[in-house]
């Protein structure tokens with residue numbers, strides 16, 4: 001398997017290079033046969049050449065790569081994030097990565113947030129009408145097709161059932177945004193009939209956020225449209241202890257290709273200082289390995305990450321005094337020990 005590695009911008013340039021020695025170590029220890037190419041997509045290339053996602057990139061990714069590992073996009077020199085939308089949303093849409101899995105790991109259990117990743121308010125339909133030299137009207141349409149909602153809901157319910165979950169919540173806003181809201185409700189109720197082991201509930205997104213912060217313990221699986229899922233997953237990250245911990249996988253179940261990236265952005269406020277937490281990016285790499293069928297190294301990696309995050313190399317966002325570098329040194333040392341001690345059945 002070949003992986004396209006896109007560090008991107010800001011702390012993406014720090015946390016992705018920090019993650020790569022883990023890939024090398026596990027590849028050698030487990031004979032995974034994974035190779036990777038580092039691609040320079042991001043703000044610098046955009047400002048130099050005007051190119052975000054190069055021509056033919058989607059075809060190349062589809063033909064030559066099994067997965068993408070991404071850091072983050074976003075640069076203060078490009079305030080409208082035009083390059084980020086082209087690269088990030090371009091890959092999500094171009095590769096039809098309609099399932100975005102953002103697990104929220106809490107002491108009370110894991111909440112699997114599944115975010116639809118290609119449609120809704122992110123379809124890019126809309127425009128502006130000028131008025132007296134300024135913007136008079138601005139429109140961003142929310143578009144959902146039954147086909148996408150159906151395949152998304154069916155896949156997520158299947159994943160939840162297969163991982164032993166018994167409860168799933170649809171997050172929506174059908175009271176105020178009725179057309180897409182009702183389509184989601186209709187599909188959710190219909191698809192649930194095929195999953196008798198799953199108890200479904202529905203919540204308005206505002207009330208859901210309120211309940212989630214008050215007490216996350218009742219939730220197991222959460223299904224959300226694109227923008228709601230984006231927002232709700234940042235709340236989930238805060239509950240976990242910060243964006244530095246939140247990993248994600250964007251996948252196309254039909255082709256199997258996936259984009260693995262932390263939930264956080266390029267964090268310009270701390271970029272260049274060597275203190276960004278690489279946990280979320282390395283955890284996204286663990287999700288990549290798991291997705292590629294390498295469950296044993298993925299599990300070892302998760303254990304080592306958690307142990308390092310509890311130790312003295314934890315980065316400042318977790319209240320520690322560590323750096324990106326010292327945290328990864330701790331993870332690599334634990335991995336080496338874990339690899340040496342592993343059973344023959346790994």
Ligand code: NAD
Pocket residue numbers: 011015071072073074075076081084088243244261262263264265266267268269270275276277278280317
């Ligand atoms: P952000 O996620 O970059 O940062 C939010 C806060 O969390 C900041 O205080 C930051 O310091 C902190 N933080 C984030 N990741 C951290 C880490 N690994 N370790 C320690 N602290 C961390 O969100 P923002 O500031 O709103 O956005 C910055 C830029 O990133 C914007 O251009 C935005 O559009 C972009 N963005 C990109 C992605 C992506 O590429 N997937 C995601 C979110 C935001």
Ligand code: IPM
Pocket residue numbers: 084085088230263265
């Ligand atoms: C995320 C980010 C992106 C999104 C932005 C940067 C386009 O917030 O991955 O969570 O909204 O999906």
Ligand code: MN
Pocket residue numbers: 230231234263
């Ligand atoms: Mn986000």
